[in-house]
Amino acid sequence: xxxxxxxxxxxxxxxxxxxxxxxxxxxxxxxxxxxxxxxxxxxxxxxxxxxxxxxxxxxxxxxxxxxxxxxxxxxxxxxxxxxxxxxxxxxxxxxxxxxxxxxxxxxxxxxxxxxxxxxxxxxxxxxxxxxxxxxxxxxxxxxxxxxxxxxxxxxxxxxxxxxxxxxxxxxxxxxxxxxxxxxxxxxxxxxxxxxxxxxxxxxxxxxxxxxxxxxxxxxxxxxxxxxxxxxxxxxxxxxxxxxxxxxxxxxxxxxxxxxxxxxxxxxxxxxxxxxxxxxxxxxxxxxxxxxxxxxxxxxxxxxxxxxxxxxxxxxxxxxxxxxxxxxx
Amino acid sequence: xxxxxxxxxxxxxxxxxxxxxxxxxxxxxxxxxxxxxxxxxxxxxxxxxxxxxxxxxxxxxxxxxxxxxxxxxxxxxxxxxxxxxxxxxxxxxxxxxxxxxxxxxxxxxxxxxxxxxxxxxxxxxxxxxxxxxxxxxxxxxxxxxxxxxxxxxxxxxxxxxxxxxxxxxxxxxxxxxxxxxxxxxxxxxxxxxxxxxxxxxxxxxxxxxxxxxxxxxxxxxxxxxxxxxxxxxxxxxxxxxxxxxxxxxxxxxxxxxxxxxxxxxxxxxxxxxxxxxxxxxxxxxxxxxxxxxxxxxxxxxxxxxxxxxxxxxxxxxxxxxxxxxxxxxxxxxxxxxxxxxxxxxxxxxxxxxxxxxxxxxxxxxxxxxxxxxxxxxxxxxxxxxxxxxxxxxxxxxxxxxxxxxxxxxxxxxxxxxxxxxxxxxxxxxxxxxxxxxxxxxxxxxxxxxxxxxxxxxxxxxxxxxxxxxxxxxxxxxxxxxxxxxxxxxx
Numbered sequence: 001x002x003x004x005x006x007x008x009x010x011x012x013x014x015x016x017x018x019x020x021x022x023x024x025x026x027x028x029x030x031x032x033x034x035x036x037x038x039x040x041x042x043x044x045x046x047x048x049x050x051x052x053x054x055x056x057x058x059x060x061x062x063x064x065x066x067x068x069x070x071x072x073x074x075x076x077x078x079x080x081x082x083x084x085x086x087x088x089x090x091x092x093x094x095x096x097x098x099x100x101x102x103x104x105x106x107x108x109x110x111x112x113x114x115x116x117x118x119x120x121x122x123x124x125x126x127x128x129x130x131x132x133x134x135x136x137x138x139x140x141x142x143x144x145x146x147x148x149x150x151x152x153x154x155x156x157x158x159x160x161x162x163x164x165x166x167x168x169x170x171x172x173x174x175x176x177x178x179x180x181x182x183x184x185x186x187x188x189x190x191x192x193x194x195x196x197x198x199x200x201x202x203x204x205x206x207x208x209x210x211x212x213x214x215x216x217x218x219x220x221x222x223x224x225x226x227x228x229x230x231x232x233x234x235x236x237x238x239x240x241x242x243x244x245x246x247x248x249x250x251x252x253x254x255x256x257x258x259x260x261x262x263x264x265x266x267x268x269x270x271x272x273x274x275x276x277x278x279x280x281x282x283x284x285x286x287x288x289x290x291x292x293x294x295x296x297x298x299x300x301x302x303x304x305x306x307x308x309x310x311x312x313x314x315x316x317x318x319x320x321x322x323x324x325x326x327x328x
Numbered sequence: 329x330x331x332x333x334x335x336x337x338x339x340x341x342x343x344x345x346x347x348x349x350x351x352x353x354x355x356x357x358x359x360x361x362x363x364x365x366x367x368x369x370x371x372x373x374x375x376x377x378x379x380x381x382x383x384x385x386x387x388x389x390x391x392x393x394x395x396x397x398x399x400x401x402x403x404x405x406x407x408x409x410x411x412x413x414x415x416x417x418x419x420x421x422x423x424x425x426x427x428x429x430x431x432x433x434x435x436x437x438x439x440x441x442x443x444x445x446x447x448x449x450x451x452x453x454x455x456x457x458x459x460x461x462x463x464x465x466x467x468x469x470x471x472x473x474x475x476x477x478x479x480x481x482x483x484x485x486x487x488x489x490x491x492x493x494x495x496x497x498x499x500x501x502x503x504x505x506x507x508x509x510x511x512x513x514x515x516x517x518x519x520x521x522x523x524x525x526x527x528x529x530x531x532x533x534x535x536x537x538x539x540x541x542x543x544x545x546x547x548x549x550x551x552x553x554x555x556x557x558x559x560x561x562x563x564x565x566x567x568x569x570x571x572x573x574x575x576x577x578x579x580x581x582x583x584x585x586x587x588x589x590x591x592x593x594x595x596x597x598x599x600x601x602x603x604x605x606x607x608x609x610x611x612x613x614x615x616x617x618x619x620x621x622x623x624x625x626x627x628x629x630x631x632x633x634x635x636x637x638x639x640x641x642x643x644x645x646x647x648x649x650x651x652x653x654x655x656x657x658x659x660x661x662x663x664x665x666x667x668x669x670x671x672x673x674x675x676x677x678x679x680x681x682x683x684x685x686x687x688x689x690x691x692x693x694x695x696x697x698x699x700x701x702x703x704x705x706x707x708x709x710x711x712x713x714x715x716x717x718x719x720x721x722x723x724x725x726x727x728x729x730x731x732x733x734x735x736x737x738x739x740x741x742x743x744x745x746x747x748x749x750x751x752x753x754x755x756x757x758x759x760x761x762x763x764x765x766x767x768x769x770x771x772x773x774x775x776x777x778x779x780x781x782x783x784x785x786x787x788x789x790x791x792x793x794x795x796x797x798x799x800x801x802x803x804x805x806x807x808x809x810x811x812x813x814x815x816x817x818x
Contacts, residue, residue, distance in 0.1 A: 032747030
């Protein structure tokens with residue numbers, strides 16, 4: 001009777017919770033499987049959360065790249081117009097200056113406090129604004145070394161087109177080469193943080209300020225903004241504009257490449273989230289199959305046990321009354 | 329006249345026999361609920377001269393059934409002890425739903441690291457990964473504490489069991505002596521025999537015994553395996569509680585007459601009863617689980633250890649986030665110091681609660697500047713965290729003495745450990761249930777032979793009543809006959 005009572009208490013709990021009363025005792029060696037499945041489930045939930053975050057981050061990066069691409073397009077339009085125009089030089093210079101500043105602020109965009117274009121150095125803004133930067137000083141020094149005059153000197157009008165071209169392709173380009181870029185302009189790290197899309201897979205869904213498009217854009221903007229301060233003669237100006245146009249064109253191509261690379265990563269991320277969800281669903285089902293009690297079976301058990309208990313109570317009562325004592 | 333008075337004598341002896349029988353019967357009835365009481369019967373003999381008398385008392389007993397019960401009682405008591413201990417050890421695993429197991433804690437830490445990996449510049453995520461690590465270290469400490477507690481309690485219970493065995497053997501001597509003295513005489517030995525059997529039943533729960541009956545109803549008791557517990561006089565059973573069970577070693581053995589009967593050195597090992605079960609729990613089951621916890625702790629320390637990052641590495645590997653709080657060296661594979669799980673702690677250098685820097689988890693450098701992995705100081709440096717998070721799934725070697733094979737990842741090792749405990753517990757429960765049922769059945773069988781059935785006694789009482797009535801009637805008839813005889817002669 002005591003066994004039936006204990007069994008009844010267990011069955012009642014099982015009906016209420018829908019799970020085995022003593023999981024370890026029922027599952028035995030399969031307990032590890034249940035624990036493993038639950039681990040897998042929370043791992044999947046977590047990876048899908050992380051991957052979703054990474055997806056949002058990649059989206060923000062994409063729109064920043066889109067902004068940069070737009071900036072480049074506008075700049076090309078402006079330069080093409082200014083190339084042969086009267087007062088084209090000061091116009092182009094002002095436009096380049098504001099383009100550089102927009103460029104710097106776009107490159108310094110943050111997501112959750114992290115600089116998206118900082119690479120692994122996500123805590124420092126990757127690009128400084130032009131005025132007073134190391135890069136600006138380096139440009140001035142290189143200019144003076146090449147031509148013997150400062151950029152603001154009216155004598156810059158004497159610089160010929162071929163001379164300017166030589167400077168742009170030589171010392172000036174060096175300032176924006178990979179080493180020059182890292183030394184003068186960028187605080188970013190060349191490596192990207194990776195985003196986890198499954199317990200075993202990571203994807204690179206970021207780009208950084210050390211990518212080619214950034215140095216090329218900066219090079220083009222600086223070229224138009226800082227060389228000669230509006231006093232260049234036409235042929236030198238045209239040399240600068242042509243070089244800048246070529247650079248921005250390249251940068252646009254590279255931007256496109258980065259965008260499609262990140263786009264592919266975004267696809268992998270959402271595929272990872274999907275996969276985690278569907279696997280999570282299957283794992284949940286497996287857990288249920290392992291841990292659940294058939295509610296009908298448990299309810300039937302409760303009924304049977306109650307009937308059984310009542311029968312034993314009735315029997316006990318009868319037997320206790322059934323004694324020869326009552327009849328003698 | 330002579331025949332009349334002899335008839336009167338017969339009737340009187342009938343009265344006294346039925347009186348004695350009804351006294352016996354009422355005694356049977358009054359002990360009807362007593363498990364250890366065996367039903368008594370009176371043996372009626374005919375005295376020379378023809379009158380009836382009580383010649384002796386019988387006691388319902390079946391030696392085979394009693395032996396069966398003793399055996400079943402020993403195995404049931406032992407298996408229950410094992411199951412109880414495993415239930416306590418199984419509680420360290422808990423319901424998978426509650427995520428309280430070692431494996432779940434390991435999973436938590438891995439997930440904490442993965443969250444940190446996604447945003448390595450975030451101090452708070454580092455701190456929460458450290459918290460998960462602390463919970464894991466606490467879990468291993470607590471598991472180890474529980475295991476040691478189970479072992480210590482088993483040790484104490486062994487001491488209590490040995491004391492009880494000695495007490496029971498002492499009582500047995502008194503009762504057995506009474507039986508030996510009384511046998512061959514007409515004395516009613518029923519009470520002593522009842523008492524002796526009940527001592528045997530109690531004794532068999534402590535330690536598996538074999539009983540041999542000798543001339544004069546003398547009984548010798550042998551422990552399973554052959555050690556003599558009682559032969560004319562009780563043999564001394566000795567045991568000293570073990571001082572230190574923390575080091576994972578085996579506890580002290582139980583000695584009978586100076587010969588060990590438990591432990592690996594036992595020449596005549598006992599296998600059933602509480603004593604043997606407690607020794608098994610203390611020296612095998614719990615020790616194995618302790619080894620598993622220790623192995624897990626050692627692998628944790630190794631997985632989180634740091635290597636010298638210098639050009640050619642100059643220094644040895646050092647402990648990282650997880651340390652042995654006693655300051656022991658980095659545990660090498662196959663050389664896990666016993667009780668390591670109880671000493672596993674978080675390195676205070678990385679513990680924000682102790683003024684440490686959680687970012688050491690990202691950058692490395694618990695062992696000093698030459699152990700820094702993040703050489704450029706990048707704030708989103710992921711490599712180290714990724715490596716640490718991955719380490720739980722990397723197959724490493726484990727000491728096969730822990731009973732779970734020699735290679736596994738830490739995660740699967742901890743899952744196997746949970747399976748192992750619960751499988752043991754499930755097996756122990758089934759064993760305990762079937763042994764309990766065996767004991768109950770043996771007890772019922774014996775009770776059917778020795779127990780008092782009130783109906784039977786009542787029926788016998790009716791019989792006695794009639795006999796008594798008949799005898800009294802005879803007396804009154806003889807009385808009437810004598811009276812008429814006397815009247816005739818007056």
